Amino acid sequence: MQRNTARNFIFTLFAFLLAFSVHAEKLPNVTILATGGTIAGSGATSTTTVGYTAATVGVQQLINAVPELSKIASVTGEQVFQIASESMTNEHWLTLGKRVNTLLAQPNVDGIVITHGTDTLEETAYFLNLVVKSRKPVVLVGAMRPGTALSADGPINLYNAVLIAGSQDAIGKGVLVALGDQIHGARDVTKTNTSTPDSFKTPELGMLGYVQGPKAFFYHATTRKHTVDTEFDISNLSVLPQIDIVYGYANMNPVALNAFIAAGAKGIIHAGTGDGSVAAKVKPDLVAARKNGTVIVRASRVGNGILARNGEANDDELDFVVADTLSPQKARILLMLGMTKTSNTKELQRMFYTY
């Protein structure tokens, strides 16, 4: 009798340990969606760090180059596009956003990594931040040097991105960006240098955390709504409204503004100087454009700070919207999505203070 009890105890303990070890070893399922960029680029020599060709290497080759991935996640790859990111379009974004939502709705997908060129990476990240309908991690990753270069940054960035995408701590944080061992939020991150590996920064508003060793560490979270908490739904959209950006500079004239409107722009982001000021030569045309129905958003080319409503222009009187702290390129994205819902400038202004 005693011997039976001991045997049962040992059997139960063994079963428990086995179940525990199986559970402990279960790796997260991470899908890598490849879109091109320098991370998939190649150069003529190992010292070619500029002037290389982006978007030449396929997703499986990217995965094979980092065998360490198999220790941190069960990884599958999908080639969505193979382009340099300066050629990213609204149509690419709609395709990508829908694919991300389809994948994340599957119970066997725990997180998504998107490999992307760095030139417009921050824009794709912010677009997804507004349209992904899941709390599961979505992480964009790029590289400043092609895989053929000395000290290529793609492999470690990809490893870090997969680690973040499989991390419980990344759930509900919005779309993330992983470069240079740092974790950034999609809304505020920007590319700050044409070519150095530490190019991605979140000036003033701050990055969210680091990857160190095999772990993601978070210290901050964005206060702005994202992903499941937004009002935007792209599931039935095949086109987005045309929104263009006009850039402010000394001696500015209204030619570009009027050309965009003539070409069908429904909204204009005015990337003004300073606090979004509008040049005297441009203002009459900007006011006329608004009167004729074009939505005008005042943003700034400066790169940091709040765009003061009713500061450099009387926005209430002129019926302009202000971009809050969004860069002109991100203001364009929010206005596009906002105008899929409404043309009411008060509602659009609310969105700029919400997202």
Ligand code: SIN
């Ligand atoms: C691109 O954006 O596709 C080229 C530049 C880069 O990825 O760093």
